[in-house]
Amino acid sequence: MSNDIIIQTLTEKIQALISTDPDVFLVEIKIKPTNNIKIYLDGDQGVSIERLVQFNRRLYKQLEEEDLFPGGDFSLEVSSPGVDEPLKLHRQYIKNCGRFVEIILNDGTKKEGKLVTVNNDVITVEEQKARLTGKNKNKEVGQGKEKKLETVTHTVALIDIKTTKIQIKF
Numbered sequence: 100m101s102n103d104i105i106i107q108t109l110t111e112k113i114q115a116l117i118s119t120d121p122d123v124f125l126v127e128i129k130i131k132p133t134n135n136i137k138i139y140l141d142g143d144q145g146v147s148i149e150r151l152v153q154f155n156r157r158l159y160k161q162l163e164e165e166d167l168f169p170g171g172d173f174s175l176e177v178s179s180p181g182v183d184e185p186l187k188l189h190r191q192y193i194k195n196c197g198r199f200v201e202i203i204l205n206d207g208t209k210k211e212g213k214l215v216t217v218n219n220d221v222i223t224v225e226e227q228k229a230r231l232t233g234k235n236k237n238k239e240v241g242q243g244k245e246k247k248l249e250t251v252t253h254t255v256a257l258i259d260i261k262t263t264k265i266q267i268k269f
Contacts, residue, residue: 102130105167112161114212115136116154123150128182134173139180149176168251185262192217199266200224210253212264220258226251230253257258 106128111178117123123146127137140146140154155177178223188190196217202224212226227244227261 101264105130108167109136109138109158113140113154120150124188124190126184126191134168136173136175138175138177138194139184140177141179141188141191141194145192146179151179182267183267185264189217189219189257192222192257195265199268200263201266202260202263203261204255205258206259207260210255212251212253215252221254221256222260224253224255226253 109128110125113125113128115234117125117140119143122144123140123142126141128139129137135267137155138158140151142150155175157178159175162168162175164174167173168175180187180191181196186195192214196214198214199212200214204210212223212224214222215225216223228251230249232247
């Protein structure tokens with residue numbers, strides 16, 4: 100059976116499992132050549148570990164009963180994407196509004212800032228940039244300068260985005 104067919108089958112099964120919980124949605128399914136299956140689920144308010152364990156157990160049981168992988172030759176991991184995984188769905192952008200992101204555009208340029216709005220086709224990110232200002236013109240060069248923060252707003256079309264990752268700020 101090809102990976103595409105397996106992914107389609109797994110998608111149908113996981114969609115049926117999460118249908119009772121409209122807050123939860125499927126982000127991605129990855130299958131390694133060793134039949135290591137990774138399913139990423141997310142939720143509008145996050146997904147608890149307990150919920151992920153329930154989905155994992157129910158899906159694992161179905162896969163065993165239906166002998167989708169003969170001889171039980173598979174491993175299954177159901178988890179949330181985590182911060183190291185890029186945002187893939189529009190719903191994830193909405194969920195992460197208000198958080199800091201790093202965006203790599205298709206042309207290779209990078210934008211960083213706070214995700215402030217998400218529309219159907221574009222997102223808006225506010226970046227804080229430090230700018231030096233001169234306070235006293237009589238002082239020597241480099242003295243009497245202070246930093247002023249200015250907000251730069253970037254409006255980015257979703258189709259122009261290669262990857263978006265959440266940035267953890269302390």
